[in-house]
Amino acid sequence: MSSHRIALCTWSDPAYVDPEPPLVAERLVARGYRADVVVWHEDVDWSAYDLVVIRSTWDYFERLEEFLAWVDRVDVESRIVNPPAVVRWNVHKGYLAELGAAGVAVLPMLVVPRGAVDVAERIAATGWEEVVVKPAVDGGARKTARGAATSPALVDHARQVVEHGDVVVQPYAPGIEDGEVSLFVFDGEVSHAVRKVPAQGDYRVQAHHGGAEHPHTASEAELATGRAALALAPAGVVYARVDLVEHEGVPTVMELELVEPDLFLRMDPDALDRYVDLVEAQLRPA
Template identity: 80%
Template sequence: MTTRRIALCTWSDPAYVDPEPRQAADILRARGHDADVLVWHDVDVDWGAYDLVVVRSTWDYFDRLEEFLAWVDRVDVGSRIINPPSVIRWNVHKGYLAELGAAGVAVLPMLVLPRGSVDVASSIRATGWEKVVVKPAVDGGARQAALGETTSTALVQHAERIVALGDVVVQPYAPGIEAGEVSLLLFDGELSHAVRKVPAVGDYRVQAHHGGSELPHTVTEAELATARAALALAPEGVVYARVDLVEHDGVPTVMELELIEPDLFLRVDDRALERFVDCIEAQLG
């Protein structure tokens, strides 16, 4: 077997060192490859020396968006990066959800407030929704999400603060989130595993750093059909994907497509890590 060089990219925050890229690198090395875990914005790395560059836990890209997108394009010239640049650019702004909805995929309704919008309060009230979630269109981990009544002064003030910095998405609150958000993990279009992320009592945010918990989940045919329909609309083939769904009006509804740097929850399934590494190897040709 020919030894190939593979880079798995992460971030540099010492507060949380993601174990998944290192675990994948260990298996790749055991299979005879040269695998490195690198910080994506390390200026000393020769990315062209790698046969494949895999975006993993680059969880600071939201704050360095233009730098990150320029890095993606640059790396893809000298090497090959996954997911592809066209997929990353499409997925980086939550406006892609409107495209899914227009194509018939079940998504929550949404209002996009462009950066610098004025009269935010009346725009939110005009939706007719009673309770909404407001969040930046480019963000992750519910870092700047806020839940409240459309008449809430605090909610409107939060929306005004973040719309001064970038586009903002407003969506009606989906009570189904209280039973959990289901994440389907697909590699090369095939279902690998799934997890139900349940928020802490009294919260709606499912992330572990907000007190959420993870439970095993058996995927339904309807959930898988929705996930595949959504991924089919990506501008190019998707190598790895996490599709986040919530039950809304009795229908599996897309909350997010995570196609850039998702937590893949490899820890919840004994074979998930091996399947992910298989997926990486398949990209080497």
Template identity: 50%
Template sequence: MPNASDRFPLTVPPPDATDDGPADVVLVTGHAEHDPEAPLLVDELAARGVRAQVRPWGAGTDWAAAPLTVVRSPWDYISRCAEFLAWAREAAEVSTLVNPVEVLGWNAHKGYLARLAAAGVPVVPTMHVPAGTAELGAVLGRFDGEVVLKPAVSAGAVGVLRASADAPGAVEHLTGLTAAGDALVQPFVPAVLDRGETSLVFFGGAYSHAVSKLPAAGDYRVQGYHGGQTRAVEPTPAELAVAARALAAGPGEVAYARVDLVDLDGTPALMELELIEPDLFLAYAPGAAGRFADHLLTLLD
């Protein structure tokens, strides 16, 4: 199982997080990662006269010192979720936190998929399996063919397994997941193999850009560190409509969002609504980092 720090190689020195000078905006990251998108946003904010710093969440930073605290890449939160959300609540008391703390709490557990489905959003069918559930073979017996098993608190395909529902390894993996926390079971979507996922990015609720993420040959995971390939695309009207429905059914206004869609029986369906630490693919669309910076300026105002 890869660590969150395996998401990106440290090929570029991270922005200086030790500078104690005043900042207008703090971009929140994790404790062992470098977010390659952070320099793009720092530069765009600087061009607009706004000073930004990149700092890890938690202790060690005076969160009251900056008017705006932007949660961007705390990829290690999945192993310290309760601690992360406690920090977010404390930071929100002294700084404007985006995305807001109630959004972070809502989005941290993928049980939100059931709430979106109940609100009428087309969602990949998802079964929530609470921690400690017994008779996991019976749970998997409700599915035909291949399934995807994943932790309910996860990111970047960490802890995910694709397997036949009746395979002994599926029960074993689900047993391990539910020993540690809640889990999800979803039918495998075959279109992922040849069409991948489409990710639509929004700033302040306004559509910015989209990318297609395709898995490497022989894999089903679309992330770049698993060999996946990413390219800019134009979303279809149907994809834009599903994304808009997902955002409208969410917990409130957000500064940034990534809506991940797959083709399910010929129509777009939501795979995930990413509101905490998504890659925003800023380098894939001219002006994307600037659009994000412009929206953050409205929050500063």
């Protein structure tokens, strides 16, 4: 057995135990490595690991400063992927404005800073009729709301969210009703792709909101957008999920998921082995 030890980091919520890290660990053990599934915020000697892989740390946005400090600490004691510079860049949705400024197709966006008192005026000034409001640091569409820009309920929701952090406002993209495409990129190569379709009458594509998942063959335009977006990351991206929606005839970035994306390994028969190959490759000298 190899002396290399690998930690695959998850969260501690018993309501949903991510099935992917144990499967990855099992394959790594079969290849002769020592692999553990570890809760990221537990008392762990991270220096005992040669590689620490962020997987389903799906509570990080509720304890962001603790999480970022943990990422930095682990990268000193071991090696963490994705690297800290990528994680810090990706946790706040403001990176989307950077992509747009560089010419990548993204939805227009307004960032309302935490504590702003003129939320209604800022949203109205965009001129967008229907908008989506979400925290700038969040996951799983937990506090996302959609409605008319002048809707009292939507503005009230934005006011509540902005008390706790920055808020992102974007025009509603009707293309989401046909599905959101996710490209899964391992070390610069697309491993597989999925189309996530919301339930009838909804716009949220996540399974816990009733969304359905279908295998997808990425178009050249989708691949080009994904590559252009990832090229702007501040450091080397080991794994990525690029979420795209068709908007005004163009594949448009909704999110880059570079911290703890669900990788949908279940949707492609070879994806698990490709991901294990990726993890194994991180143990080799560059």
